[in-house]
Amino acid sequence: MQALLTITLFVAPEWVRNLTGEKLPNVFWAEYVVWPLVQIIVVLFIILTLVAYLVYVERKVSAFMQARLGPMRVGPWGLLQPAADGLKLLLKEDIIPIKADKAIFQLAPIISVAAALVVLAVIPWGAAWATIANVNIGLLFILAVSSVGVLGLVLAGWSSNSKYSLLGALRSSAQMVSYEIGMGLSIIGALMFARTLSMNGIIEAQRADGIWYFLFQPLGFLVYIISALGETNRAPFDLPEAESELVAGYHTEYSGFRWALFFMAEYTAMIVTSAIAVTLFLGGWSFPGLDLIKDPNIYVIASVLVFAAKVMALIYAYMWFRWTWPRYRYDQLMELGWKWMIPAGLVNIVLTGILYVLAMPKSRGGFFDFMHEVNGRLTPTGAGKVFFIVTGFLITIPVSWAILAYINRHSPDFNLDEQRQLQIALRRERLKKIEAQSPAESN
Amino acid sequence: MTVTSVPGRRRTFTNAIKRLLLIDLFKGLAVTFKYNLRALYEKREGGNPNQAIYTEQYPLEPARVSERFRGAPRLNLDPETGGTLCIACDLCALACPVDCITVNSTRREVRDGEKVNKKKVLTTFFFDTSRCMFCNLCSEACPTDCLELTQSFELAVYHRSGFRWDREMLEKGVKYVKYNK
Ligand code: SF4
Ligand code: SF4
Numbered sequence: 001m002q003a004l005l006t007i008t009l010f011v012a013p014e015w016v017r018n019l020t021g022e023k024l025p026n027v028f029w030a031e032y033v034v035w036p037l038v039q040i041i042v043v044l045f046i047i048l049t050l051v052a053y054l055v056y057v058e059r060k061v062s063a064f065m066q067a068r069l070g071p072m073r074v075g076p077w078g079l080l081q082p083a084a085d086g087l088k089l090l091l092k093e094d095i096i097p098i099k100a101d102k103a104i105f106q107l108a109p110i111i112s113v114a115a116a117l118v119v120l121a122v123i124p125w126g127a128a129w130a131t132i133a134n135v136n137i138g139l140l141f142i143l144a145v146s147s148v149g150v151l152g153l154v155l156a157g158w159s160s161n162s163k164y165s166l167l168g169a170l171r172s173s174a175q176m177v178s179y180e181i182g183m184g185l186s187i188i189g190a191l192m193f194a195r196t197l198s199m200n201g202i203i204e205a206q207r208a209d210g211i212w213y214f215l216f217q218p219l220g221f222l223v224y225i226i227s228a229l230g231e232t233n234r235a236p237f238d239l240p241e242a243e244s245e246l247v248a249g250y251h252t253e254y255s256g257f258r259w260a261l262f263f264m265a266e267y268t269a270m271i272v273t274s275a276i277a278v279t280l281f282l283g284g285w286s287f288p289g290l291d292l293i294k295d296p297n298i299y300v301i302a303s304v305l306v307f308a309a310k311v312m313a314l315i316y317a318y319m320w321f322r323w324t325w326p327r328y329r330y331d332q333l334m335e336l337g338w339k340w341m342i343p344a345g346l347v348n349i350v351l352t353g354i355l356y357v358l359a360m361p362k363s364r365g366g367f368f369d370f371m372h373e374v375n376g377r378l379t380p381t382g383a384g385k386v387f388f389i390v391t392g393f394l395i396t397i398p399v400s401w402a403i404l405a406y407i408n409r410h411s412p413d414f415n416l417d418e419q420r421q422l423q424i425a426l427r428r429e430r431l432k433k434i435e436a437q438s439p440a441e442s443n
Numbered sequence: 444m445t446v447t448s449v450p451g452r453r454r455t456f457t458n459a460i461k462r463l464l465l466i467d468l469f470k471g472l473a474v475t476f477k478y479n480l481r482a483l484y485e486k487r488e489g490g491n492p493n494q495a496i497y498t499e500q501y502p503l504e505p506a507r508v509s510e511r512f513r514g515a516p517r518l519n520l521d522p523e524t525g526g527t528l529c530i531a532c533d534l535c536a537l538a539c540p541v542d543c544i545t546v547n548s549t550r551r552e553v554r555d556g557e558k559v560n561k562k563k564v565l566t567t568f569f570f571d572t573s574r575c576m577f578c579n580l581c582s583e584a585c586p587t588d589c590l591e592l593t594q595s596f597e598l599a600v601y602h603r604s605g606f607r608w609d610r611e612m613l614e615k616g617v618k619y620v621k622y623n624k
Contacts, residue, residue, distance in 0.1 A: 061479065064479045064483070067478060067482075067497045068496065069487075324471045325468060325471060
């Protein structure tokens with residue numbers, strides 16, 4: 001027993017040793033092997049359970065919005081439904097179509113789910129020890145790895161050897177690639193204020209500035225949320241799995257547990273994109289008044305809860321959108337992505353840059369002196385905060401809207417209504433011509 | 444003259460503002476959110492259209508049927524004497540378009556005080572629920588309000604013979620389900 005305890009403490013991380021007062025430092029094993037493994041297991045367990053229950057929550061939310069009850073029969077209020085679903089999926093027959101490309105067919109869901117799960121490593125779930133890896137290019141890592149997920153979908157669609165899967169995969173890859181650009185552009189504005197790519201660093205920057213960046217970056221936040229919806233294939237952009245047109249999209253031919261992997265990837269991607277939004281724009285795990293907690297461990301737990309609450313609020317919004325809005329048509333989706341989201345992201349970068357330079361201290365070539373240096377970091381003063389918030393809402397949004405409206409005003413448009421009206425008008429012309437001719441013929 | 448383009452819908456200022464601020468989308472969100480909230484705090488009452496949740500949990504609680512619903516048949520008893528109201532007149536069997544009622548009777552002497560009447564008395568009564576289309580014609584034909592179609596709709600049985608209801612079943616009714624609520 002004593003030996004076990006010694007070994008445990010030998011590889012325990014610093015905060016545990018602080019707690020027990022033991023001094024048995026073996027930094028390498030503690031900080032780089034054992035403790036990350038413990039974190040990984042805990043995070044994976046929580047996230048996978050969460051994913052199962054998100055499906056339950058989604059079903060309940062959709063039911064409530066449609067005057068139904070949702071799952072009610074398995075356990076009290078249907079709370080054991082995820083377990084029943086999981087069991088069912090495990091026991092289902094695993095079907096691989098005869099003409100499918102077997103190796104790729106089996107690989108695709110694994111790529112999808114792995115790309116979604118790897119990202120969890122750098123998400124700052126809370127303060128101090130609640131993050132698995134505090135990489136200094138965390139955000140870049142997330143964007144890079146999560147876009148590999150598209151590969152899984154494309155391969156799934158291709159290897160299934162089915163027209164529905166292929167069309168679904170084509171749509172989804174086109175959509176994800178286009179919305180990824182808008183997403184990447186929309187976060188740059190917030191990064192200008194944070195001046196770091198480390199996920200924890202971004203949160204610390206917001207704590208230091210004493211503000212959540214969605215107030216500085218309303219347009220960036222908007223573009224990010226819309227692009228994230230498109231990127232995760234959620235309604236109103238859920239074209240890849242449009243049931244009414246494509247049966248089930250890229251995973252039509254998948255069954256049983258392989259299908260469950262795709263499902264898991266989708267919901268994990270939902271959690272990840274919400275977590276990025278929370279980190280970048282909603283202050284991450286920080287909350288006004290959280291610093292009053294003195295005990296470091298309770299502080300960490302409280303910060304994790306705050307982060308979870310914010311992520312959950314965003315996910316509820318996702319579900320809310322899904323069960324309210326109808327699906328976009330494909331050309332509308334692409335138009336929104338390329339003609340509005342990407343230019344809006346660019347305009348936002350330019351305007352934010354100009355405003356940022358204007359607000360810099362005079363000694364650094366600025367104009368308004370709205371920023372000062374604290375601990376070697378430029379931080380907006382009180383007036384600077386007001387300046388950025390007001391300009392964010394009153395200048396960035398109207399100006400970029402005006403620019404986009406001007407650009408898009410005369411761009412050719414796939415307008416169904418106009419085309420139909422055109423056909424009607426043409427027909428009317430023809431009828432008039434015939435009427436004009438017929439009296440001459442009868443005479 | 445060739446038509447190259449037609450003016451679309453008229454662009455008024457209010458329409459432009461509505462489109463810009465996505466007013467309609469937010470209206471939709473408000474509606475669904477209201478339903479979601481009401482589902483959380485309102486007391487549930489299955490089948491009530493004014494409630495946020497309409498669902499009836501049927502096997503757990505009795506399902507609502509309309510007041511004019513015509514379901515399982517019943518032979519009513521005289522509430523005073525407890526004897527059947529049926530006078531074996533056979534009118535219901537004659538009224539039925541699909542011939543699913545069979546009334547059998549005998550003539551018997553019945554003592555009524557001092558007098559002794561010779562009277563038709565019901566012996567057996569069969570009702571085939573598998574052929575019945577619940578048109579209510581038999582019930583309307585009945586002169587004594589004896590035969591009646593009730594609100595009960597649970598008529599499923601495991602074997603075809605179960606569709607043939609005899610007099611006892613018709614008088615007592617069939618009880619299949621126990622509700623938990
Ligand atoms: S309800 Fe109609 S079909 Fe059924 S027994 Fe009566 S008359 Fe016949
Ligand atoms: S019509 Fe009424 S009284 Fe006459 S046989 Fe039928 S059930 Fe009896």
